Amino acid sequence: MNWLRRLIPSIGTFKSKSKVPDGLWVSCKKCESVLYVPELEKSLYVCPKCGYHMRIGARKRLDIFLDNSSYEEIAPNLTTKDPLRFKDSKYYTSRVKEAVAATGEKEALIVVKGMLKGVSIVVAAFEFRFLGGSMGSVVGEKFVQGINTAIKEKVPFICFATSGGARMQESMISLMQMAKTSAAIQKLKKEKLPYISVLIDPIYGGVSASIAMLGDINIAEPNALSGFTGRRVIEQTVRIELPDNFQKSEYLLSNGAIDMIIHRKNLRSKISSILNKIYKS
Amino acid sequence: MSDEKFLSFEDPIKELAQKLSALRTASVDSPALNTEIQSLEKENKALTKKIYSKLDTWQIVQVARHPNRPHTSDYIKRIFDDFDELHGDRQFGDDASIIGGIGLLENMPVMVIGHEKGRDTDEKLKRNFGMTNPEGYRKAKRLMLLAEQFSLPVITFVDTAGAYPGIEGEERCQSEAIARNLATMSELKTPILVVVSGEGGSGGALAISVGDHLSMLEYAIYSVASPEACASIIWREADKAPEAAKAMKVSSKDLKKINIIDEIITEPLGGAHRDYDLMAENIKSSLIKNLSILNKLSLDDLLDRRYKRILEIGS
Numbered sequence A: 001m002n003w004l005r006r007l008i009p010s011i012g013t014f015k016s017k018s019k020v021p022d023g024l025w026v027s028c029k030k031c032e033s034v035l036y037v038p039e040l041e042k043s044l045y046v047c048p049k050c051g052y053h054m055r056i057g058a059r060k061r062l063d064i065f066l067d068n069s070s071y072e073e074i075a076p077n078l079t080t081k082d083p084l085r086f087k088d089s090k091y092y093t094s095r096v097k098e099a100v101a102a103t104g105e106k107e108a109l110i111v112v113k114g115m116l117k118g119v120s121i122v123v124a125a126f127e128f129r130f131l132g133g134s135m136g137s138v139v140g141e142k143f144v145q146g147i148n149t150a151i152k153e154k155v156p157f158i159c160f161a162t163s164g165g166a167r168m169q170e171s172m173i174s175l176m177q178m179a180k181t182s183a184a185i186q187k188l189k190k191e192k193l194p195y196i197s198v199l200i201d202p203i204y205g206g207v208s209a210s211i212a213m214l215g216d217i218n219i220a221e222p223n224a225l226s227g228f229t230g231r232r233v234i235e236q237t238v239r240i241e242l243p244d245n246f247q248k249s250e251y252l253l254s255n256g257a258i259d260m261i262i263h264r265k266n267l268r269s270k271i272s273s274i275l276n277k278i279y280k281s
Numbered sequence B: 001m002s003d004e005k006f007l008s009f010e011d012p013i014k015e016l017a018q019k020l021s022a023l024r025t026a027s028v029d030s031p032a033l034n035t036e037i038q039s040l041e042k043e044n045k046a047l048t049k050k051i052y053s054k055l056d057t058w059q060i061v062q063v064a065r066h067p068n069r070p071h072t073s074d075y076i077k078r079i080f081d082d083f084d085e086l087h088g089d090r091q092f093g094d095d096a097s098i099i100g101g102i103g104l105l106e107n108m109p110v111m112v113i114g115h116e117k118g119r120d121t122d123e124k125l126k127r128n129f130g131m132t133n134p135e136g137y138r139k140a141k142r143l144m145l146l147a148e149q150f151s152l153p154v155i156t157f158v159d160t161a162g163a164y165p166g167i168e169g170e171e172r173c174q175s176e177a178i179a180r181n182l183a184t185m186s187e188l189k190t191p192i193l194v195v196v197s198g199e200g201g202s203g204g205a206l207a208i209s210v211g212d213h214l215s216m217l218e219y220a221i222y223s224v225a226s227p228e229a230c231a232s233i234i235w236r237e238a239d240k241a242p243e244a245a246k247a248m249k250v251s252s253k254d255l256k257k258i259n260i261i262d263e264i265i266t267e268p269l270g271g272a273h274r275d276y277d278l279m280a281e282n283i284k285s286s287l288i289k290n291l292s293i294l295n296k297l298s299l300d301d302l303l304d305r306r307y308k309r310i311l312e313i314g315s
Ligand SMILES: [Zn+2]
Pocket: A028, A029, A030, A031, A032, A033, A047, A048, A049, A050, A051, A052
């Protein structure tokens, strides 16, 4: 199973009730088709039967998106200083250690320089498996360093955001990262450099209400869930059962929150063609 | 105050206050009675001081949420002269959970914006308990841009449990409304002073609190999520809220220590709800002092300073 886990970071999101055979087979969360993993790899983890976009890790995302799957990482070694010395049933530092061990990443955001169809860009990708892709001080700082690099090199900035929101264990320092990332995005705008925000399932709370919704152009993958407050909390507050499509990409598009919904396999070509129209290197 | 409400840890004061009010309304008039009143008052003061000098974080949360705690409208009445309220976001509606308008701070015109929770049941409903929808944040943004246009400093009062978690808010893109305010405030070309006066809850509070000077009332709280929400997310038990409040460092003292806020504004003995006038006076003098400092900066320096301050957090 270990190699499979590495291959499909999202394996934990498959329905546990379905009979997932060990090894080369997984089942689709939506249509429950049993799928052959090497085939799924080729389809970029989009179910060939129903088009369901499965969750993939940040590294995979960058590999798929960038020319030759190659990139240079920005501030790769930043780690949290645990500014509040936070402890619940466990120490925050041990939760971070577990996340590092589970993902092989040092934090919930990877920021890199790379090329998209020959155009230099800076890309930030959230790793949802790292404490729910939550934004603490390191995520905020890496994001800003990425923006600064884009400004310095006069290149576009693209962010793939998937996150549960602000990181509770850094409380106010986390909350302030919303202001920090938003302020940095304004600097990028001043330089007239494009910022394209791609909403990946799921994206909520403090990251939705800063990084994700401030794109010059906001794009979502199909069936991505996004909003400020999660469905469960809203249901508890208003005591109404919410429609099935609530907060899904299609709902976001019809409510005016995003510009377009783009299939994972077309993200490279679509973003490249947009950049060709709004950006001159 | 006959309708004075007491918190559970205030039981000893409650008894004294009841005795005092009984004596004050007593129809007998004797020197002995006056002496008794004076001595009870003294005792009451000493006891209040004792209790309030060592509040734990969870007790502070309760003071911040006290039903009698002064609200933004109470402060506006006491601090600013000739206040003209301005309404609406010009796009969808007027969200009464945020009050905004132009007033005079010692003859200086300023833009005032703040959450308003409402006092009686009808007003609470009208104001949605101080929980804002996108149109409220967009009204605030409109008023901030108006302030920039007319070179008015912006003063905000933060007092909300959080942005309203409703269907309509999501339909109208709550996230975008909050994000846009953060972006706008980060480069607004006029001084911004923020006073966290009650509950600073999450992104809904932050949406009007990016600025050049951030102060908190002594018993106000400010956090990334309500202690209850944090407890249910991290501890997976909502009744761990007191522990969550402590761990999240929600008090003014804790947040001053980690440099999230610039100043703690002292509250009257026993909390702001015991003396609205004195509380307003303390806020007013802080605002006047800090605004005069910010007014000395050139616009470029002001904006550079603001950007650096924002970027420093967690770097
Ligand atoms: Zn499927």
